[in-house]
Amino acid sequence: MSTTSTQSGSKAKLPPRVTESLVNRLTAMVTAGTAGEAREPFEMTEVYTGDVVGYLPQSSPEDVKAAAEIARAAQREWAARPLADRLAVFERAHELILSEIETLADLIQIGCGKARRMAIEEACDTPMVIAHYLKTAKKTLKPKKRSGPMPVITTSTEEHRPKGVVAVIAPWNFPFAISMSDSTPALIAGNGVIMKPDNKTALCTLYGIELLHKAGLPRGLVQVVCGGGPDVGPTLIDSVDFVMFTGSTATGRTIGEQAGRNLIGCSLELGGKNPMIVLDDVNLDEAIPSAIFAVFGNTGQACMHIERIYVHERIYDEYLRRFAAAAEELGKTLGASYDFEPEMGSLVSVDHMKRVAAHVDEAREKGATVVTGGKPRPDIGPAFFEPTVLTGVTKDMAHATQETFGPVVTIYKYSGVDEAVALANDTDYGLNASIWTGNIERATALAERLEAGAININDGFVTSYAAKGTPSGGVKQSGVGTRHGAAGLLKYTDTINVGVQKKQIMAARASMPYEKQLKSTLLTLRLMRRLHLG
Template sequence: MSTTSKAKLPPRVTESLINRLTAMVTAGKAGEAREPFEMTETYTGDVVGYLPQSSPEDVVAAVEMARAAQKEWAARPLKDRLAVFERAHELLLTEIETLADLIQIGCGKARRMAIEEVCDTPLVIAQYLKTAAKTLKPKKRSGPMPVITSSTEEHRPKGVVAVIAPWNFPFAISMSDSTPALIAGNGVIMKPDNKTALCTLYGIELLHKAGLPRGLVQVVCGVGPDVGPTLIDNVEFVMFTGSTATGRTIGEQSGRNLIGCSLELGGKNPMIVLDDVNFDEAIPSILFAAFGNAGQICMHIERIYVQERIYDEFLRRFTAAAEELAGKMGASYDFAPEMGSLVSVDHMKRVAAHVDEAREKGATIVTGGNPRPDLGPAFFEPTVLTGVTNDMALATMETFGPVVSIYKYKTDAEAVALANDTPYGLNAAIWTGNFDRATKLAETIESGSININDGFITSYAAKGTPSGGVKQSGVGTRHGAAGLLKYTDTINVGVQKKQIMASRSSMPYEKQLKSTLVTLRLMRRLHLG
């Protein structure tokens, strides 16, 4: 065990709460006990507790327990499953402050971001409380022959689903991805990031209080190579959010196992600022799009393309806003700071390395560019660069920090070409005073989400619309009907009331063929096919 100092916790988070939560992890029960992970408070680096680590044998045991509970859960009427989430919705809102504390402990984000993260799951729950019954209801379809045949589309749970969640929005993604899987009747194996597992575990405890059967959701913890392969080998579907490199590995293994997967992966998200923009409206929104959660948002903006006529004024105003934000950074569990920490010292060093390499190769750091150890071990200033070129990692690789590059363009067509010049396609944005102009541009942008006069909130918060990436930013979507149906197998039940489809031995086949052709043409004319 480390001798690192013990953290001073916010009042709502007690040592007994942490011990209760960590005891929920399936670890050391089926396999040999492993050295626990030392959880620390991001703001100080002080220890908050020890997280058990799961072995491959623990993962297999977790799947078996979830599978046993899933059969009873799937047999329940949908209205009973939804009732659990009706109660969970209120419990999450009631416990929002404790959840925010646990989120901040693990990843160091500002209080506002932690509160907004918790709100994501009630939004998802509300959407599926409203729509799940209609989405999952069996649908009667016409059969190949009217009246005499019919076909019914059914959606049945896949079985046990793995949800592998990241550290940047550990509660929102783990809980919001699990919610539709559970509503559809599945069991869930949750694998949170070690650093941020506490908030997820508390969310599961609240689900249990709401009436979710014990055993239906299992939590395994450990580094990806230790638990990931065994997990994918034993479940029926994988939901993963994280890097493109890891997503490719998960996709390959899922493919070998002939199971489905949904992958939200990396991005190098662009924004186009047109020359008719209203600066007073745009600058605050663009500032959040770039620096919200210290830039650790999958959909945050890393590249801004500004029309040359307004470039100088935009750069001046945006830089001033970034410098003002730098004065509002802080490490506290209240709403005073507007920007918090990066998740870890290691991640801060990776962000700093991108900035340092760009500076060495000739980019200009207009503002920022430095760690802030006076605030905490992993803080990094809001950073604005110009003169970034494609030979720099900052131009093409996901930085995932409070760093944005600003570029100049001449024509709308050039802006779109620059925005699309990336292997990624997760999110993009356009700022303008002319919605018709922006809509036309949006039609040519290669991205899973496109926001007009917003960075990313509008599209992501639209829980009724599927959200995902294109190109190397992912496979599949979350939210909307598609985000529920992906956790189901689609079953086709066909009924033939009278045996007319089979070959008739009493009729020569040539005559049958003529009859079939007449029937097909008639069905087409009458729109019966």
């Protein structure tokens, strides 16, 4: 075990792969103190212990402007490179990330406190995204020539050109996966990127950028700024051509408003209060383990995780009994270590743990039943909380309607499918929904009635999110825009229409009376429709 030297506070004991020199090298990548007055650095801590890991420089608005200038200059040269050259960088980055998966997992765990299995799975998300765009980017970005308004004589070509500089504002719950997976298509499309990771979890993102540099990404093309959202966010949005944000609905609304005033695009993946509907023909041997992961994976800190389960009355008692027993067993595997023994890790911070606990305490005080869990576990670490199952939650309780974003779920009973659909859709959010049944045709019909951007049948959320060829996003208050698929690449481009007229036939002819021109035009339009030439 290595120990980082710090300015104050306890010294964190970390895995051998994470050394003081590595931490210092990574934090030096942040644009801070170069264009404005130096600010007090952020004290990074290991979630498991609260011990100090290092100090992260904080950027000023002037630093953000300087970062944008550097990224914009580098972007012009990057965009001029052939697409094949840009893809070659990511071909190398794919292998580098896989080769450094253990170090990435260490850095993810230090900042997030998640179980190692989840850290490894998070690190694997970016290679999956890279592999998809290595396969599809050439076809997606290739200019597409089409006929113009008059066949043969006119043509129209659709081109996709990079927007310029993209801001990627990444959250703390999947800091490496989201920051790198959102930046990858932006860079492949020919953009520069200004990355703003969360202060608590910046190290893994910085390491990912270092690997991109090793793969051949030009220096300066990706800039990193750090700081509180109100401190650097407004200047960041004013300095870029597109914003990719993942986080709360409240912050997303603020970002969307500023982007709108600037007439730039934005893609926002926001909150969720995701339901699961369990039909009465379900195989509980399969459904219970999957639901446990859908609720408690990443300690419940996933935008798409399940917080509400609606179970048919015929199987409700058995489902609740088995689910609660499985949750209780999971609670016995809570642990703070850099190996694969713990199946569930910590919440990201003490502050967030207190918020989760407040939702549970309020529900209990107002009459809800805590079937299992419901308590912090300071004996394991400062931000640990037990996997928790509630019943009897009513709409006057925060957990009923607000995103708790922790290892807490309420299980409800329903009597008919119409009731289940109404309950599932009774939310301002629409990010993810899940259906469990032994009849796929029945589930597919039910899925048509659910209001969510992702709907998983016989799975919680992994199947839809891991399908990198299909766009993923939210509806209602859960966001605007998508990631993944062709749309996840094209959103970082401006669509250009280049029209060519080979012979001047579309202009008005002075020698022909307008009434005659009108008759000729109408005849032509009808003929083109019949011949399918429009």
